[in-house]
Amino acid sequence: MTERQIEQVRRFNRIVTQHVGALEDSYLRRGRPLGQARLLHEIGPEGIEVRALRDRLKLDSGYVSRLLRALETQGLVEVRSGKGDGRVRKAFLTPKGRSERATYDTLSDELAASFLAPLDPAQRDRLVAAxxxxxxxxxxxxxxxxxxxxxxxxxxxxxxxYFGELAQRFELGFDPARSNSASVAEMTPPAGFFIVAWLDGEPVGCGALKLADAITGEIKRMWTSPSARGLGIARKVLRALEDKARETGLARLHLETNRTLSEAQALYRREGYAEVAAFNSEPYAHHWFEKRL
Amino acid sequence: MTERQIEQVRRFNRIVTQHVGALEDSYLRRGRPLGQARLLHEIGPEGIEVRALRDRLKLDSGYVSRLLRALETQGLVEVRSGKGDGRVRKAFLTPKGRSERATYDTLSDELAASFLAPLDPAQRDRLVAAxxxxxxxxxxxxxxxxxxxxxxxxxxxxxxxYFGELAQRFELGFDPARSNSASVAEMTPPAGFFIVAWLDGEPVGCGALKLADAITGEIKRMWTSPSARGLGIARKVLRALEDKARETGLARLHLETNRTLSEAQALYRREGYAEVAAFNSEPYAHHWFEKRL
DNA sequence: CCAATTCTCTGACTAAAGTCAGAGAATGAC
DNA sequence: GTCATTCTCTGACTTTAGTCAGAGAATTGG
Incomplete structure (x- = not known):
């Protein structure tokens, strides 16, 4: 990465924190100490366990307790023991707390609007897109x-x-049992590998490498969660599997795919996979690809 | 502006403050109280007057004084009366303070780099551009x-x-005295108007409207500071002058421009000005434009 | 030269933010 | 059933952040 890029990122950081940070502070605290305001936002409409609150905001347990007491005496929050573990307490918003949060929401909208307001429509579109x-x-x-x-x-x-999605997208539905196998055993080292992509502590994508013979690997189970599309996860997963294949000494990779998965095909072509004749009889496949490593 | 746009801005605010804000805090304060850290960054290599410091950070005078004392006892800063006005004191970085700031700089670079590091080169370019x-x-x-x-x-x-720039750009240089007049009197209400564009308390652009006759206005002195190009300032200025012209009851606007100012011509065309035959004998002009209001 | 103003600093505050060491109840492991 | 652990809470702190009033020097306007 170049110096110019770093310079730009720094400039961006500076400008954006000035804009967002400065305004958020004065705007969204509504005269409340920052600590209390943060808690209020973190307690969603569903309530939240006190320990989760501590974790998320990374605050001392005594401190959180005190902040909750303060919010309680203002009548914004109620803390009660949930069912189940009697040690764990859960914080809920009272109606008043809820309306306070709604006000915050409105202000947050206004803050966002204040970024857009001085711009003309074309500039707004550009800003939002960027x-x-x-x-x-x-x-x-x-x-x-x-x-x-x-x-x-x-x-x-x-x-x-992944299977659920295939069942929806394939014209004929999808039944893993009819498909060529990629069993747990086949995706367990040293027979194969399974990789998971994580985002915010959630699994949002996967892929597998199955060693077919001494020089051939098969890419299987490539999937990205709909909530995380467009982030280049599939490409990352694919490249990681390729690295693993090289490491393992493989000379080529095979994969097959269904014609309804057009994004996947585009990805494979972009990443240097060439379409070849069918090398197996996978019933759900319409295209077979190979890449020499 | 649409709900979707506002939603996007809010999401952006959230994500960016998480990234930048959270990291900046833990990363860049280097165990120092925020107030001290901010001061340290604001005192540039040249030193800075204490009152400027107060102004910029919008802090109480007593508070700044105390913070400076704290930095002094740490050996990072030296405050001394500058030459000239004996009341004004100026803060300078000691060598130790300078090296502290250099460390901060490195960390800031690292922080920026950490945004780019996980991305591939194409994504980096996209991120930086956005x-x-x-x-x-x-x-x-x-x-x-x-x-x-x-x-x-x-x-x-x-x-x-503006004149300095014209002198540089025009093939023949520029001498305001030889050019058609737009004197202070002619740009003073009600004979005319002068508008200034401000950014961060600095004038960064201007434009003037001169009432030529009962129905005709002339746009003059359209300029944007090189430091603020690309922000659409000229367009804003132009539109504001047009609004003023409409308000004043004018029916058309005239303007002329030099052939070396191609961006300006593009702007005028985009904003609905049509090229017409020369309506005056401005020696520096190559193109004459008119817009009906 | 005098009075008003400007600039910085100190002292005396308050409020918020955050830490630390337990106490007391509930739970889990064995 | 006992003992260690978990979870929340309280009390007793410290440190930051920030405000306010005024003192004391230097400067400016007339």
Whole structure:
């Protein structure tokens, strides 16, 4: 990365914190100490466990307790023991607290509007588009890949969602049992690998590498959660699997895909996979690809 | 502005403050109280007058004084009376303070780099471009227009810089005396108007409207500071002058321009000015424009 | 030269933010 | 059933952040 880029990022940081930060502070605290205001926002309409609150805001337990007491005496919050574990207490908004939060919401809208107000419509569109792009790329930067056991909770949750989606998208539905196998055993080292993409502590994508023979690997189970599309997760996963394949000494990778998955095909072509004749009889496949490593 | 836009701005605010804000705090304070850290950054390599410091950070005079004392006892800062006015004191960084600031600089670079690091080169370019766009548009939103007396300090500073630039750009140089007049009197209500664009308390652009006859106005002295180009300032100034012209009951606007000022011509065309035959003998003009209001 | 003003500093505050060491109840492991 | 652990809370702090009133020097306007 170049000096120019770093310079731009720094300038951006400065300007944006000035704008957002300065305004947020004066605007959104509504005369309340920052600590209390933060708590109030963090307690959603569903309530939140006190320990979760502590965790999220990274505050001392005594401090949180005191802040909650303050909000309670203002009649904004109610803390009561939830059902289940009697030690854990949960904070809820009272009606008054809810309306306070609603006011905050309105102000937050106003703050956002104040960014747009001085601009003309064309500039507004540009600003919004650029903000979406920044947001998307910052989030993309937060994605973390980790190889996981194929039978881990995260892996299984990905696979379930993946199969569910295939069932919806394929003309004929999808039944994993009819498809060529990629069993847990086949995706467990050293027979294969399963990788999970994480974002904000949630699994949002996956992919698997299955060693077919001494020189051939198969890419399987490539999936990205709809909530995390457009962040380049699939590409990252694919590249990570390719690295792993190279490391393992493989010379080529195979994969097949269904014609309804056009984004996937575009990705494979972009990443250097060439369409080849069918190398297996996967019933759900319409295209077969190969890449030499 | 639409709900979708506001939603996007809010999401952007949230994400960015999380990223920048959270990191900046823990990263850049280096164990120092925020107030001290802010002061340390604001005292540049040249030193800074204490009152300027107060102004910039909007802090109480007693508070600043105390913070400076704290930095002094840490050996980071030295406060001494400057030459000239004996009341005004100026804060300077000691060598130790300078190195402390250098460390901060490095960390700030690292922070910026941490945004870029997880991305691939194409994504980095996209992020940097989007950040530049956001920065530019946020700054554009901060521009303020004010009608000012044509002989005010701001107006004169703009005009001086404007003439200086013309002298550089025109093949034949530029001598205001040879050019068609737009004297202070002619730009003073009700004979005419002078408008100044402000950004961060600095004049960064100007424009004038001179009433030629009962139905005709002339646009003159359109200029934007090089430091503020690309923010749409000229367009804003032009539109404000047009509004003023309409208000005054004018039916058409005239303006002329030199062939070297191609951006200006593009602007005039975009804003609905049509090129017409020369309506005066301005020696520096190559193109004459008219717009019906 | 005098009076008003400007600039910085100190003393004396208050409020918020945050830390630390337990106490007391509930739970989990064995 | 006992003991260690978990979770929340209170009391007793410290440090930051920020305000206010005024003192004392230097400067400016007339």
């Amino acid at each position: 903000m979406a792009e920044v947001e998307c790329l910052l989030r993309a930067g937060e994605v973390e890949l980790r190889f996981e056991a194929a039978d881990s909770a995260a892996a299984q949750s990905c696979l379930e969602r | 950040m530049a766009e956001v920065e530019c548009l946020l700054r554009a939103g901060e521009v303020e227009l004010r009608f000012e007396a044509a002989d005010s300090a701001a107006a004169q500073s703009c005009l001086e810089r």
